[in-house]
Amino acid sequence: MKRKYELVYVVSPDATDAQIADLHTQVEAIVQRFDAQIEKTENWGRRRLAYEIGPHKEGTYVLELIEGGGDVMKEIDRRLKVSDLIIRHLVVRVDAEQVVIERTRSRRTETMRRRRIARGLPPDRAPGEGQRGDADDDRDDRFDLAEVDR
């Protein structure tokens, strides 16, 4: 059963670039052993942590998109837990959510087009047409933190 997972891990700020690359190859090796693929790797670089984790105030974030079965992620999870360099990691299954997002998005454009045709307009909105865009905020009915009153 092929599924998509997102793996984010936070590497200790003391780690060198070589060590980070080494971690990546370790993950890659596990992924290949289980006959899965890495679809994407993203290095977010060094970021400040929102709270201190042990002695650390910063960390290097790495994101990997992996397609494969659950057993791959189980093994990776186990290995990352053991690793000293990694201070946090998170595995999230994303395929189901992505399907839902796609569906709502396509459904919305579909209804929009249908309604526009019913009103006798071309199905796609021309730029600058119709109501004011999202950019101007003078209708001001959305939430921003400004009016939290307690």
Added chain:
Amino acid sequence: MNGSKRGFGSGGGGGRGRGKTGPGAAGAQGKDGQRRPMFRRRKVCKFCAEKIDDINYKDAKLLMPFVPERAKILPRRISGTCAMHQRKLRTAIMRARQLALIPYTAE
């Protein structure tokens, strides 16, 4: 509240609590209205209004307004987020907290 909001309220105050705000929100606003006749602007779910489908834990910038000073999750009655999006927001915030993208608490 500042002047610009009140300006809009003089015209649209009567329409408060209509439509998508739901019965709970409408009741609370009615009570408020008696106590102080000043306009309370109608709350709209940010994610519905801006058509944000994907509330992602990686997008800390999107989530930050919903965890004010003490870093607690802002309740729906204040932010006006709809139930579905509040649920998604909650999971996103909890995931982001695990990765230290968002604080659990202010120190």
